[in-house]
Amino acid sequence: MKIFIIGVSGRVGGLLAAHLIDRGDDVAGLVRRDEQRAALVARGITAHVAELADLTADSLAPMLAGADVVVYTAGSNGGAREATAAIDGEGVLIALDAAPLAGVDRFLLVSVLPEAGRGQRLGDDVEFYFAVKKLVDVTVSMSDLDWLILRPSLLVDRPGIGTISLSPAQPHDEISREDVAVTLAELIHEPRIRRRILELTQGSTQIARAVVANVP
């Protein structure tokens, strides 16, 4: 398969690219700096250099052409509002419009558990981030594309354990980025799971089995 990752320079995006390459897939992605492109090319990843906020659906579409699926995993992680609005918000909508222009039907979005961090006085910028993520989920879920939204719980940087909990509703907990990336790779290769929101956290079910259990 050919997979285009928006956010390929990020932690989840980079781990996902590595797993897909290990599986024999072609991986391409969007980065914003030349040195990021060079590092990805050395790993066998085709990279296009552009500032996401400067792109339109028309200018992004040619980069997506030929992909079987677009994965959107870029995000501000609750940083400055301007970046959140541009990357977690507008950027997703641009990619969502660009995919059909490029002839790509499948669109996989990494979102967030909406109730993550509730009651922790997260501050206005993080509240804004959750609001933007939720609104974008609404728009993606109403699109005509073959969409899939994955909402992980708190992401942590530790080795994956290879087991997860995956279903339409999960409690907020935490999960390693590695396990998120392996789950994404499995979901990409399971086209029967489509037009669904799935929540993901650490758990006790082997990843491939957890994915198959969500096939309708």
Ligand SMILES: NC(=O)c1ccc[n+]([C@@H]2O[C@H](COP(=O)([O-])OP(=O)(O)OC[C@H]3O[C@@H](n4cnc5c(N)ncnc54)[C@H](OP(=O)(O)O)[C@@H]3O)[C@@H](O)[C@H]2O)c1
């Ligand atoms: N943190 C959590 O606990 C949590 C929980 C659930 C879901 N999520 C979501 O999971 C996704 C992946 O997270 P991650 O940990 O892999 O994130 P990450 O390592 O911080 O990577 C973020 C990606 O977004 C890009 N990006 C950020 N700001 C940008 C900007 N202003 N313009 C263009 N690109 C920009 C980064 O590009 P550069 O490399 O160029 O900076 C990078 O590719 C995000 O959407 C996040 O919201 C996070």
